[in-house]
Amino acid sequence: MSVGFEQILVQTVNGLVNGMILALVASGLTLIFGIMDVVNFAHGDLVMLGGFVGASTMATTGNFWLALLVAAVVVAVFGAALQISTLRPLLGRDPLTTILATFGVSLVLQKYALWQWGPSARNLQEPITGRFDLFYLQYPWYRVATAVLASAMIGALWLFLKRGTYGIWIRATTQDRIMAAAMGIPVPWVHTSVFAIGAAMAAASGVLFGPLGGVTQTMGSDFTLRAFIVVVVGGMGNLGGSILASIFISLLEAYASLFVSPAQAVIVSFVALILTLLFRPTGLFVPTPK
Amino acid sequence: MTGPAGRWDRPYWIGFAIVGGLLVAAPLILPPFWQRFATEILIWGLLAMSSDILIGYTGMVSFGHSAFFGVGMYGAAAALLTVRPPSLGLAIVYGLVGAGLVAAFVAYFSTRLRDIYFSITTLVFSQIFYVIIFTWTTVTGGENGLTFRQPALGLPGLGGIEFTPARLHWFVVAVVALSYLLLRRITRSPFGMVLQSIRENEPRTRAIGYAVERYKIVAVMLSGLFAGLAGVLYAIQNKFAAPDFVFFLVSGEVVIFNVMGGVGTLVGPIVGAAFFLVLREGLSRYFEYYLIPVGIIFTLMVIFLPQGFLGFLRRRLNQ
Amino acid sequence: MLSLSDVHAYYGKSHILHGVSLEVGPGEVVGLLGRNGVGKSTTLKSVMGLAQPARGHVTFEGRNITGLAPHHLARLGIAWVPEDRRIFRLLTVLENLRTGLDRAGLDDRRRQKLLDKVYGAFPLLRERRHQAGGTLSGGEQQMLAIARAMMLEPKIILLDEPTEGLMPRMVSQIRDIIGVLHDEGVAILLVEQNVPLTLAVSARIYIMEKGVVRHHAPAADLRTDPAMIHQYLGV
Numbered sequence: 001m002s003v004g005f006e007q008i009l010v011q012t013v014n015g016l017v018n019g020m021i022l023a024l025v026a027s028g029l030t031l032i033f034g035i036m037d038v039v040n041f042a043h044g045d046l047v048m049l050g051g052f053v054g055a056s057t058m059a060t061t062g063n064f065w066l067a068l069l070v071a072a073v074v075v076a077v078f079g080a081a082l083q084i085s086t087l088r089p090l091l092g093r094d095p096l097t098t099i100l101a102t103f104g105v106s107l108v109l110q111k112y113a114l115w116q117w118g119p120s121a122r123n124l125q126e127p128i129t130g131r132f133d134l135f136y137l138q139y140p141w142y143r144v145a146t147a148v149l150a151s152a153m154i155g156a157l158w159l160f161l162k163r164g165t166y167g168i169w170i171r172a173t174t175q176d177r178i179m180a181a182a183m184g185i186p187v188p189w190v191h192t193s194v195f196a197i198g199a200a201m202a203a204a205s206g207v208l209f210g211p212l213g214g215v216t217q218t219m220g221s222d223f224t225l226r227a228f229i230v231v232v233v234g235g236m237g238n239l240g241g242s243i244l245a246s247i248f249i250s251l252l253e254a255y256a257s258l259f260v261s262p263a264q265a266v267i268v269s270f271v272a273l274i275l276t277l278l279f280r281p282t283g284l285f286v287p288t289p290k
Numbered sequence: 291m292t293g294p295a296g297r298w299d300r301p302y303w304i305g306f307a308i309v310g311g312l313l314v315a316a317p318l319i320l321p322p323f324w325q326r327f328a329t330e331i332l333i334w335g336l337l338a339m340s341s342d343i344l345i346g347y348t349g350m351v352s353f354g355h356s357a358f359f360g361v362g363m364y365g366a367a368a369a370l371l372t373v374r375p376p377s378l379g380l381a382i383v384y385g386l387v388g389a390g391l392v393a394a395f396v397a398y399f400s401t402r403l404r405d406i407y408f409s410i411t412t413l414v415f416s417q418i419f420y421v422i423i424f425t426w427t428t429v430t431g432g433e434n435g436l437t438f439r440q441p442a443l444g445l446p447g448l449g450g451i452e453f454t455p456a457r458l459h460w461f462v463v464a465v466v467a468l469s470y471l472l473l474r475r476i477t478r479s480p481f482g483m484v485l486q487s488i489r490e491n492e493p494r495t496r497a498i499g500y501a502v503e504r505y506k507i508v509a510v511m512l513s514g515l516f517a518g519l520a521g522v523l524y525a526i527q528n529k530f531a532a533p534d535f536v537f538f539l540v541s542g543e544v545v546i547f548n549v550m551g552g553v554g555t556l557v558g559p560i561v562g563a564a565f566f567l568v569l570r571e572g573l574s575r576y577f578e579y580y581l582i583p584v585g586i587i588f589t590l591m592v593i594f595l596p597q598g599f600l601g602f603l604r605r606r607l608n609q
Numbered sequence: 610m611l612s613l614s615d616v617h618a619y620y621g622k623s624h625i626l627h628g629v630s631l632e633v634g635p636g637e638v639v640g641l642l643g644r645n646g647v648g649k650s651t652t653l654k655s656v657m658g659l660a661q662p663a664r665g666h667v668t669f670e671g672r673n674i675t676g677l678a679p680h681h682l683a684r685l686g687i688a689w690v691p692e693d694r695r696i697f698r699l700l701t702v703l704e705n706l707r708t709g710l711d712r713a714g715l716d717d718r719r720r721q722k723l724l725d726k727v728y729g730a731f732p733l734l735r736e737r738r739h740q741a742g743g744t745l746s747g748g749e750q751q752m753l754a755i756a757r758a759m760m761l762e763p764k765i766i767l768l769d770e771p772t773e774g775l776m777p778r779m780v781s782q783i784r785d786i787i788g789v790l791h792d793e794g795v796a797i798l799l800v801e802q803n804v805p806l807t808l809a810v811s812a813r814i815y816i817m818e819k820g821v822v823r824h825h826a827p828a829a830d831l832r833t834d835p836a837m838i839h840q841y842l843g844v
Contacts, residue, residue, distance in 0.1 A: 039406050089593050095406060096351045097592055100549060103542050104589030111581040165711040172697050172708050179695040182657060183708040184683025184761060221539065225417060228410050264425050270414050277403055277411060 028198030034237030044224030050203025079199025235283025362521025389518020709760030
């Protein structure tokens with residue numbers, strides 16, 4: 001089957017859109033890892049939780065933007081509570097313990113979602129309807145809006161980190177948690193806040209993704225896996241790297257889906273991960289390690 | 291943990307004999323449902339035990355066991371579907387060879403990496419195999435899996451007797467017991483000591499002069515073989531193979547058995563499997579979403595009781 | 610003001626401090642000397658809550674601070690300048706200072722005054738204020754580490770080997786800064802290998818060996834009769 005130039009361009013756009021949503025998820029994950037060495041196995045499930053909370057909010061209020069806000073806030077608070085109860089006691093322990101603990105949390109969240117929202121998928125209505133002509137397709141405006149929104153949120157995060165006292169606190173704690181504490185920075189609270197921010201971003205992705213793919217219990221594992229791949233390929237703890245890697249991986253998958261089914265296209269990301277781990281374990285988008 | 295046992299020996303072997311006796315008696319005293327359940331516990335216990343080699347003894351958390359288990363399962367299925375009459379021995383051979391090859395493949399790539407990266411890589415590999423099995427419908431039956439007949443218990447060439455649930459149970463008890471004794475021997479051998487030394491302090495082990503990567507590869511392969519064996523047993527017991535078992539969450543459940551029972555004890559994971567499965571059976575009658583409290587218990591155990599039940603008991607008894 | 614009493618501390622399983630007792634009065638400069646590895650840095654760390662004292666007490670202004678989490682100590686008025694400086698390499702000089710400057714209780718005017726004062730003491734830092742900390746030379750980083758501690762307007766600074774690896778010109782700059790701090794009434798607990806410097810600036814000296822304090826004397830006495838110095842430090 002020959003692949004037309006137009007198809008490639010369409011897939012490029014798809015890849016960018018998916019890439020930005022994934023970037024929103026991955027940046028939270030990499031931020032959390034960078035500052036507290038926690039590999040949050042439950043991160044994708046926070047995406048799912050956000051999607052469901054958003055879906056319920058939208059069902060009662062009919063307002064997508066309100067749903068986005070409520071989901072982000074609710075999951076942020078939940079994330080903070082989670083970090084305080086489950087992750088703080090584990091600080092300083094073997095990193096594998098946090099993998100196990102967050103795995104347990106992931107399990108609980110998935111079953112809880114099944115319990116509260118049932119097994120069928122929830123759909124969210126697009127807030128922006130209408131399509132425009134993209135070559136041979138009628139391309140939904142919403143997809144473009146999603147990419148723009150996600151970029152805006154990541155941009156806001158970037159600004160927050162680069163300016164302002166709290167940004168300095170977060171960056172200092174990430175670089176040297178002990179010296180930061182010695183300077184009076186309340187490190188435990190910084191950890192909690194960063195986790196909450198990561199959770200909020202994950203929840204926002206879930207809501208944004210809602211109209212595109214529906215919200216299901218299993219989407220969590222999907223996102224977690226993809227986010228891990230992106231974070232490793234982008235360089236763990238490297239925010240810019242994870243954004244670039246998200247786009248890179250999503251583009252790869254989009255192009256691959258021109259040739260194989262989407263279920264199989266995901267192998268491309270797996271291969272990218274393995275190659276990265278073998279040849280450039282610190283990350284593809286990170287300057288060459290010394 | 292392991293090593294010269296000293297005062298543990300006698301009471302230990304007595305305990306072993308008692309438990310063994312109970313397990314053998316199971317088909318005679320338990321109603322059919324629970325007897326079948328006991329068999330299943332043993333199979334999952336074997337899988338968990340294989341995982342313990344990595345988690346408990348070498349200090350590597352693997353999420354790839356679902357792949358080894360699944361390949362063992364599908365390997366057995368392949369033997370039972372393609373060769374007539376279905377042969378038990380061949381099923382075991384196919385399953386072990388398949389699992390061994392996959393383990394070697396995964397080991398080669400993942401053992402170069404440490405800690406989290408190792409875990410993520412094994413998870414990714416497990417997913418790769420899941421996707422392959424799920425989508426290669428012509429060979430693996432895709433989503434629906436494969437069904438086949440049970441082979442006879444017997445050696446190729448010599449006759450065989452049919453498996454009854456009871457005979458199957460005893461067969462499984464024998465296989466699991468032998469596996470346990472074999473693994474126990476291995477973990478107490480010089481090889482096992484090196485593995486533990488890797489868990490305790492990898493840089494130092496390397497500095498002393500051990501080829502750490504090679505030991506890790508052997509550990510993964512050993513673990514994979516026994517996991518594959520569990521898969522073969524499962525296939526034989528249930529007469530079907532399905533991709534669900536290859537999904538990485540199954541690996542996660544295995545890790546739960548390990549942690550709950552006690553890592554690094556070999557027996558602990560079997561206890562953990564038993565505990566978990568019984569809990570599941572019991573709770574699921576009352577509360578469909580039993581995994582919520584179980585998951586919470588697991589998470590709390592990781593935080594407060596990281597040595598698991600057996601580790602906790604051992605501490606108490608030592609005092 | 611700051612007192613350690615029979616402090617035992619471990620680093621992992623190694624028993625480093627075997628019962629350290631010492632005191633620093635308000636505004637005093639006190640020196641802590643000893644060979645490498647006797648536990649001088651660990652002593653400072655045990656004050657900072659970084660090497661959990663297994664036994665013994667640390668009190669500050671009458672208050673028991675043993676094992677208190679490090680981020681509480683800045684507010685109490687204790688600042689730490691560690692042995693390896695620990696500059697936030699990816700933050701600019703100004704951002705490094707702001708980790709101490711941006712705290713509650715200071716309005717913008719006071720902040721600016723404090724910043725100007727420190728820039729006055731370290732004009733080099735004002736020049737380099739938008740440069741990443743990691744690009745500074747060793748001596749400049751040491752200045753930054755001390756300036757950063759001064760941002761906390763502390764009552765006592767725990768100074769760990771500030772002159773290590775510095776050129777003589779910088780060493781005398783450090784000496785001047787210690788003098789300035791002392792004039793402002795800031796107490797200093799100075800851990801050092803540089804004996805002449807320590808003798809010159811300190812009022813009292815403790816000498817440590819193998820995890821305990823072996824000798825304690827006014828600096829004046831040790832300047833005139835350095836026998837103890839020779840005995841414990843071999844210099």
